[in-house]
Amino acid sequence: MNERSVTAGVDIGGTNTVTGIVDQHGTCLLKSSFLTTEQRTAKEFVLRLAATIRELCQNLPPETKLRGIGIAAPAANFHKGIIQNSANLQWKTVDIVEMMKEHFNVPIAVTNDANAAALGEMRFGSTRGMKNFIVITLGTGLGSGIVVDGRLLFGESGVAGELGHVTIDPNGRTCGCKRRGCVEAYVSATGIRRTVFELLARYTDDTELRHISYHQLTAHKIHELAVRGDPIAIEAFEITGKHLGLLLSNVVAAFDPQAIVLCGGLVKAGDMLLAPTRKSLDKNMLDLNGRKVMILQSQLNDGEAAILGASCLITEAEAKEPGAPAKTERPSR
């Protein structure tokens, strides 16, 4: 990569779209954000995004070259370059790469946010140099980016890694995907809220939680109350960790990773979530000659993992092997 070149990393979220200009060391030089929801159509959105990238580039030192644009978005398909009917965006399927190419004559690629986070971790984060690891994002939902043998797992149609929709109870809670018992209905900011409400129904303990409506309740609030000793809040984290540990044990049986990185809002609860998760993983993990799997928390700046990862997408595309580290940048072990 040339010293005077940068890539744009874009993280399209249900609420905000954040654009970063990233150098080859993974430093986010400039950053800008706008409300995703302010743009009514995908066309308006693309115009706004293109204008944002142009504005940011005007603030760079002269002769800095924009090498490409990488985009992270929910329900994005790397192979097809599209965003597919995302539940969190108000548009139908959007041919985002083609639409952006009308504005920029540089390589453009898109992938889902959890895949982007996995790329960010592999290049600049806690799994630098690792070949087999999994990133799990615990936000509104549960996303995952899976790295196998140093390459992102895209699958046959580009939608692999939907670990949030692994069924843990076929007769369980309904999920946004219209199926039942998906793990993200239990293990996510939304999932723990549902667990709290289940516990408020099951027990009679008096707790501040009885004064908070479903829509008012946040994972942050549940954590705050758990720290102060609220028994319902504590048990909600216990149950969430138990489910997460079981998911991780199944993920270990299938993928045999070196590490699992947890990131996203819910992970801010730290050991309140991680202690029961590790306990459940230890209890449930298939013991093959005493192997250990590292459970890590993301070390990247809050909200930057997807931007950094998206910016790496261009290097990936240049390597002509989706998900493979570019040869010049392959980390040594």
Place this chain on the structure above:
Amino acid sequence: MNERSVTAGVDIGGTNTVTGIVDQHGTCLLKSSFLTTEQRTAKEFVLRLAATIRELCQNLPPETKLRGIGIAAPAANFHKGIIQNSANLQWKTVDIVEMMKEHFNVPIAVTNDANAAALGEMRFGSTRGMKNFIVITLGTGLGSGIVVDGRLLFGESGVAGELGHVTIDPNGRTCGCKRRGCVEAYVSATGIRRTVFELLARYTDDTELRHISYHQLTAHKIHELAVRGDPIAIEAFEITGKHLGLLLSNVVAAFDPQAIVLCGGLVKAGDMLLAPTRKSLDKNMLDLNGRKVMILQSQLNDGEAAILGASCLITEAEAKEPGAPAKTERPSR
């Protein structure tokens, strides 16, 4: 591959060890079998296996060259070249590759039987030319070989793909691995037998099954009775298919494969097992833009998938990229 060269493919099973001499077209030219259990130590076993391969080679046309030996065995680790504490073999950890190298000066490699079956399918079977697929073997246990982007998934320590030990009920049946609720305790020849006994306890239906002891009962017998309309046998297949379909739906969410190949003794029941499996998969599969996943039955000769796959292991090793198709033999799409 030279016209006059062959590889030996060995399938070490708990009961029999079958050795085949395989040409470059995947034809098993010669085959020989001996009782695994007759050899009391791993050393005795290796001596017997080496003698068998030498004998077979003496029956080949003159000047035929043995290019290598590929071995399929339960609990084998490709990276380490060993068989690890297999529950189905009476030895502790065996350094099989090193031990065989004392007898042959050719490349030697080992992998587990399900991985070998996946290689066999990819080169010579129903998934020829596919890049993303999963082979599930339903025998005494449930094994799996996972192919991602044209390469076998080995994982960080060489033991990926243990789908048989995905937990479907943390409080469920005990498993040979000493954990509880593993899917292979439900979906395998042993699993369906356990389901039959659960159903015999639950219902009062009069059935021939009440005259058969646990040790006498086979999956073949359950199938035979189901074909004749036995309600308990039929329900046992329904339940097994339901569990298998749910496992497959989770596998699809994680891996996004083009196809899943089912093989092994239990699959001989055909639609008796496959119909409820497909129904359960259709019900549980995450629908992303109407994708379809093919559920296939192995088309390879009975018992030869692992031998053929093991013989491919040498080509793999020569490609210097475990699991990658050798460049000269890469199937076109």
